[in-house]
Amino acid sequence: MLAIRAPRAFDGARAVEGGATVMIHAGKIVGVEPAGIDLPDGTILIDHPDATILPGLIDSHVHLCADSIDGALDRLETYDDAQLDEVIDAALQRQLAAGVTTVRDLGDRRYAVVDRRDAGGEEVRPTIVASGPPITSVRGHCWNMGGEAAGVQALRLAVRERVDRGVDVIKIMASGGLLTLGTDATATQFSDDELETIVVEAHAAGLPVTAHAHARAAVEQVVRAGVDGIEHCSCLTATGVDAPVELLDRIAAQQIAVCPTLGTDPEIGPSPRVLELLTRMCVSRDDLLADVARFHASGVLLVGGSDAGISTGKPHGILAEALVEAAGCMPAAAVLAGATSIAARTCGLDDTKGRLRPGYDADLVVVDGDPLADMTDIRRVRQVVLAGSVVGDPLGQT
Numbered sequence: 001m002l003a004i005r006a007p008r009a010f011d012g013a014r015a016v017e018g019g020a021t022v023m024i025h026a027g028k029i030v031g032v033e034p035a036g037i038d039l040p041d042g043t044i045l046i047d048h049p050d051a052t053i054l055p056g057l058i059d060s061h062v063h064l065c066a067d068s069i070d071g072a073l074d075r076l077e078t079y080d081d082a083q084l085d086e087v088i089d090a091a092l093q094r095q096l097a098a099g100v101t102t103v104r105d106l107g108d109r110r111y112a113v114v115d116r117r118d119a120g121g122e123e124v125r126p127t128i129v130a131s132g133p134p135i136t137s138v139r140g141h142c143w144n145m146g147g148e149a150a151g152v153q154a155l156r157l158a159v160r161e162r163v164d165r166g167v168d169v170i171k172i173m174a175s176g177g178l179l180t181l182g183t184d185a186t187a188t189q190f191s192d193d194e195l196e197t198i199v200v201e202a203h204a205a206g207l208p209v210t211a212h213a214h215a216r217a218a219v220e221q222v223v224r225a226g227v228d229g230i231e232h233c234s235c236l237t238a239t240g241v242d243a244p245v246e247l248l249d250r251i252a253a254q255q256i257a258v259c260p261t262l263g264t265d266p267e268i269g270p271s272p273r274v275l276e277l278l279t280r281m282c283v284s285r286d287d288l289l290a291d292v293a294r295f296h297a298s299g300v301l302l303v304g305g306s307d308a309g310i311s312t313g314k315p316h317g318i319l320a321e322a323l324v325e326a327a328g329c330m331p332a333a334a335v336l337a338g339a340t341s342i343a344a345r346t347c348g349l350d351d352t353k354g355r356l357r358p359g360y361d362a363d364l365v366v367v368d369g370d371p372l373a374d375m376t377d378i379r380r381v382r383q384v385v386l387a388g389s390v391v392g393d394p395l396g397q398t
């Protein structure tokens with residue numbers, strides 16, 4: 001038995017009064033006890049005197065095939081399978097070091113991440129939830145991931161192909177994006193009929209659908225179509241950001257999970273291409289953050305995700321910065337729930353991940369300080385426990 005103890009803990013929804021001793025056996029949490037409890041003989045205790053224990057973090061929006069250097073998505077086309085594998089390896093290790101024990105990959109190439117999810121072996125890496133190549137229009141946003149399709153019948157087949165490949169979620173590109181040249185982030189990419197076809201087909205197969213949507217028109221469209229999640233949800237129009245309250249209310253009422261993909265390395269900032277586009281549209285970071293605060297106030301489910309990998313300012317392992325930014329828009333407990341229990345539900349892992357609770361997977365992160373009081377402490381990763389084993393410490397195995 002392994003016991004991890006700290007004077008503060010967050011259980012996935014709220015602070016645990018007085019901290020906790022998390023008891024771990026055979027990869028599972030078997031008890032969440034008071035910090036001062038006497039331990040049974042033979043228990044290995046790891047005591048963290050000034051730290052906080054949390055469920056392992058979940059980054060709900062990553063691209064493991066992207067190498068964390070500007071132009072990452074443009075380079076995808078040129079990689080052979082061995083190069084893709086190498087990029088995925090490095091991405092997973094950076095995520096794990098940052099306390100991210102589950103990632104939801106929302107766009108790979110040639111199903112490389114789906115295949116990695118299914119690969120056996122002893123690899124120590126985060127749990128993977130994956131969409132495969134996102135479905136996009138011809139030469140639409142991220143077409144270079146290989147998921148172009150046009151017309152109702154082709155889109156139906158595109159969903160079926162992903163179902164056959166065993167994806168966990170269908171990702172669609174409902175608007176243009178900031179990083180694919182020639183696409184328009186303020187415009188839609190599909191008709192209502194096409195989107196409805198995708199959603200009906202995916203739901204019939206038991207899969208959720210999440211939609212990349214920067215354009216407000218695309219957000220309205222995917223809400224009508226009944227998607228389960230919206231990525232970015234920037235609500236861009238030709239003249240800036242505009243998210244009407246009725247739209248937010250509809251998103252909240254339909255319990256659509258919104259991932260605003262915040263988080264950029266403060267030393268580096270967004271990629272030059274993104275900066276230029278936002279400046280041209282007169283959209284500031286503050287406009288986008290103000291909307292995240294309005295989303296929260298409207299009762300929208302917000303999940304933590306970073307779009308990690310797509311640029312130098314958004315490397316793998318950047319989730320902490322997304323949470324720091326979010327903490328400027330909403331209460332800290334809601335931010336942390338969005339990266340643990342709520343994210344787990346969004347990933348379809350509600351029964352196993354995202355909570356300090358007996359029976360759940362023993363994926364934990366221990367950070368110095370108290371992120372509920374100061375979210376920047378979420379950067380201070382002290383220890384990561386994955387499936388009951390302390391990462392990088394042979395003494396902490398269970």
Ligand SMILES: [Zn+2]
Binds near residue numbers: 062063106307
């Ligand atoms: Zn993305």
